[in-house]
Amino acid sequence: MTARPLEGKTALVTGGSRGVGAGIVARLAADGAKVAFTYASSKDRAEAVAAAAGGDAHAIHADSRHEQDVVSAVAQAADRFGGLDILVNNAGVGSFATITDLTMDEIDAMLTINVRSAIVAIRESLAHLGEGGRIINIGSINADRMPFPGGSIYAMTKGALASLTRGLARELAPRGITITNIQPGPVDTDANPADGPAASNMLAAMATDRFGTAAEVGAFVSYLAGPDAAFITGSSLDIDGGFGV
Incomplete structure (x- = not known):
């Protein structure tokens, strides 16, 4: 394996301007890929991520709540790079409350961003992905294990990604495209800090005594x-510190 195993590859990462997404962008770029990524709000933060990644990292403004934004982002990435080899569906939101306390707007946002936008991105990317193409969904260990109340709808959306991954593996294999689903556990980000108010409860459910890092998730995505991962498809793979085992 070369020191830059993704040299010559092109990638689109949705939701790549912060947290896990920024870690994925950084690692793909470090491993040689040209990377486009979407952001919904802060242009300054997105441009900082692109500058830090170096190479040909490129930020695209796109709100995953809106289908046309996702369609446009895929087209822009493919046009910029002359094709697409890797799609990482990372954009996601989570609202945590009992099903009776969640608003329908909150539920619709999770369904739209966590599930529907991934479907749109996959459909659009298939016009550009060829032999050796990779689709990597970022799910959650909560799809399998939700050890506290208030996460049922979020867990359902991440379970949908796992099911989508399994189903599409058979559709995509004849085209030489693999699809996988990564299921992170607690990761130290600004939205879920390792010293935040919920950290002690999460750590109590883990085999390790720490949160994961965005860099660790990025390394898994790059692999x-x-x-070396050409024989992996249809799988949901945990990177969770033993969450709920």
């Missing part, structure tokens, strides 16, 4: 996007 699945690379040549």
